[in-house]
Amino acid sequence: xxxxxxxxxxxxxxxxxxxxxxxxxxxxxxxxxxxxxYDADGKKYLDVYxxxxxxxxxxxxVVEALRRQSQTLNVHSRYLHELALDYAERLTGxxxxxxxxxxxxxxxxxxxxxxxxxARQATGKQGIICTNCAYHGNTTAVDELATYFxxxxxxxxxxxxxxxxxxxxxxxxxxxxxxxxxxxDQVKQAIDEFEQEGSGCAGMLVCTLFSGEGLPNVPPGxxxxxxxxxxxxxxxxxxxxxxxxxxRSGEKMWGYQLSGVTPDIVTMGKxxxxxxPLAGVVAGPDLVNGFRERVMYFNTFGGNxxxxxxxxxxxxxxxxxxxxxNCRVTGEYIRDGLRSLQADHELIGDVRGHxxxxxxxxxxxxxxxxxxPLEAKAIVNAMKDKGVLISNIGQYDNVLKMRPxxxxxxxxxxxLLSVLEDVLAxxxxxxxxx
Ligand code: PMP
Numbered sequence: 001x002x003x004x005x006x007x008x009x010x011x012x013x014x015x016x017x018x019x020x021x022x023x024x025x026x027x028x029x030x031x032x033x034x035x036x037x038y039d040a041d042g043k044k045y046l047d048v049y050x051x052x053x054x055x056x057x058x059x060x061x062v063v064e065a066l067r068r069q070s071q072t073l074n075v076h077s078r079y080l081h082e083l084a085l086d087y088a089e090r091l092t093g094x095x096x097x098x099x100x101x102x103x104x105x106x107x108x109x110x111x112x113x114x115x116x117x118x119a120r121q122a123t124g125k126q127g128i129i130c131t132n133c134a135y136h137g138n139t140t141a142v143d144e145l146a147t148y149f150x151x152x153x154x155x156x157x158x159x160x161x162x163x164x165x166x167x168x169x170x171x172x173x174x175x176x177x178x179x180x181x182x183x184x185d186q187v188k189q190a191i192d193e194f195e196q197e198g199s200g201c202a203g204m205l206v207c208t209l210f211s212g213e214g215l216p217n218v219p220p221g222x223x224x225x226x227x228x229x230x231x232x233x234x235x236x237x238x239x240x241x242x243x244x245x246x247x248r249s250g251e252k253m254w255g256y257q258l259s260g261v262t263p264d265i266v267t268m269g270k271x272x273x274x275x276x277p278l279a280g281v282v283a284g285p286d287l288v289n290g291f292r293e294r295v296m297y298f299n300t301f302g303g304n305x306x307x308x309x310x311x312x313x314x315x316x317x318x319x320x321x322x323x324x325x326n327c328r329v330t331g332e333y334i335r336d337g338l339r340s341l342q343a344d345h346e347l348i349g350d351v352r353g354h355x356x357x358x359x360x361x362x363x364x365x366x367x368x369x370x371x372x373p374l375e376a377k378a379i380v381n382a383m384k385d386k387g388v389l390i391s392n393i394g395q396y397d398n399v400l401k402m403r404p405x406x407x408x409x410x411x412x413x414x415x416l417l418s419v420l421e422d423v424l425a426x427x428x429x430x431x432x433x434x
Contacts (some may be wrong), residue, residue: 001064004028022391024381032057033407034195035412037389048404048416049181049389051357053247054271055317056405062274065313069306077104077303087308090315093320094253096262098284101133104303104311106277108269109137114281115205116141118291125200129190129230130154131164131393133213136205136240145205148212152395154237158199160190164210167217168361169369177221184225191233203236203264208255209244215401216361217352223259236287242279243357246271247318247406248425250328250355258354276310277301282386299374327355328379330408334358337417345424347375359393360400371396382423388416403429 003025007154011019018032027045031038034056062088069083077084088102105111120126130136130145132152137143138315143340144156147392154161163171166184172234174182191201204226227237244255245268264287279302285312291297318324335351338360340346349363362372362379376392379400383390393401 003179009364012339014295023384025386027389034059035408044387045384046388046404046412046415046419048402048408048412049391050245050405051243051248051403052270052275053405054248055274055314055323056407057275057322058314059274059317061317062310062313065309066276066306069309072305074304074306075420076300081305081307083308083312084303085251087311090312091268092282095266095282096257099262099266099282101283101285101288101296103281103288103299104307105279105281105299106301106307107137107279107320108240108267109139109142110299110302111242111267111269111281112136112142112145112205112238112240112278113319114268114291114297115238115283116202117295118265118281118283118287119203119238121294122287122290123200123202123234123236125194125202125234127191127194127197127199127201127235128159129187129201129204129235130159130161131206131210131213132161133164134161136206136207136242157197160188160193162186165215165216165218165222166213167219168352170219176219180219180222180225183219183222184229188224188229188427191235192231195233201230201233201235203238204230205238205240207240207243208258209249209354209357210402211243211357211401212393214361214399215357217413218259223256223261227261237261238265238267240267242267242269243403246314247324247327248355248357248403250331253324255354272314273307273310274314276307278311280306318406319363321407324355326408327406330410330413331355331358333410334402334413334416338420341417341421341424347424353402356402356404356406359394360402361394362398362400371398373397376400379420379423382426383419386419386423388419 028040029037035047037047092100092102132147134145135148136145144159147161170179170410171182194201236246239256241254247253249255267281272278313329339352347362350361353359362376364370373396375400378394391401393399
């Protein structure tokens with residue numbers, strides 16, 4: 001497809017040239033269905049990137065729930081209505097005890113903003129710990145945690161960034177529980193610094209699958225140790241499920257359940273409304289009631305009946321179409337295929353992830369583990385040209401990120417793998433085009 005320069009120029013004029021776009025040659029998408037996207041020329045793309053349309057693009061069940069409720073009523077949440085309560089009950093019912101109360105909001109950023117406010121109020125402390133390759137949203141307070149965009153450091157005295165747990169490039173060359181302890185020590189040091197500075201530790205906020213970090217294999221016992229240190233200092237564990245949640249890990253509904261450590265606060269977003277702006281926070285009654293007593297928190301669009309009807313339909317589809325199990329089985333199948341490709345291609349240093357959230361770390365040299373970000377970018381663009389949409393992430397932008405809608409089938413997986421194999425085989429001339 002040739003790039004629509006007229007559309008690009010309008011976009012620059014109206015939204016600014018800095019408004020981000022995917023791919024060297026941006027794609028003009030006009031329709032979506034299931035795991036497929038279609039451009040203005042009718043070219044079909046396999047979507048292996050978008051987790052927001054979690055149950056598939058334009059799922060008829062979700063579209064119908066939205067249509068039906070918006071024909072009847074859509075109004076903010078300061079009137080009594082069953083749907084907000086039905087949805088809050090269903091959502092909290094999917095979480096571990098004691099996470100039994102909810103805020104329903106519109107974006108992941110808002111959800112994390114509430115979590116930070118709640119943690120700081122409840123603990124009376126200010127310091128927040130995040131990783132050195134994190135993104136949690138775009139509000140002023142949450143942006144202080146966006147270390148991915150701030151060169152690995154936090155641009156605020158109230159936030160400290162610690163190295164993310166990584167078994168591929170391990171701290172001090174350690175492994176297993178010793179590695180977990182070494183990373184946990186870094187958290188302990190950050191807590192001690194907060195104590196010395198007088199701000200104290202209000203909590204630690206992490207994505208439970210460390211998605212922006214490149215989906216590292218987390219050494220065993222890491223979360224237990226880290227959360228142990230944070231709670232001993234009076235802080236809270238805030239789990240960001242904006243990317244990891246809603247069955248994507250295949251093994252569990254929530255990423256935090258993989259470690260077995262129940263958070264104090266959980267934030268959710270992206271896949272929650274299948275594209276409709278729906279996000280949320282769950283926490284225990286002490287935290288939520290304490291916050292509600294002190295803050296008149298209100299959100300105009302959060303908790304409206306249309307949003308809740310959509311959220312309910314998304315949960316219905318996840319259950320009825322057995323999507324968590326599909327995620328587990330298909331995700332494993334893809335990782336097996338990727339490991340076979342790894343045997344033939346030196347460039348693939350590591351294959352990892354959970355369910356349908358997959359990371360493929362590319363390295364120029366397997367021994368030295370030299371990151372290969374240019375190759376990653378070239379492969380992402382070459383796969384797009386061949387009709388498969390993926391992306392790249394990680395500390396060095398060298399991890400191929402695959403995160404398709406959950407109804408991804410084995411046939412879809414075969415197509416993904418064969419296109420990747422083809423692109424890897426043509427790697428040299430593709431790189432020459434950069
Ligand atoms: N947390 C994580 C882990 C995210 O990936 C994102 C968005 N990329 C957010 C929070 C922010 O969500 P939103 O864009 O809906 O504000």
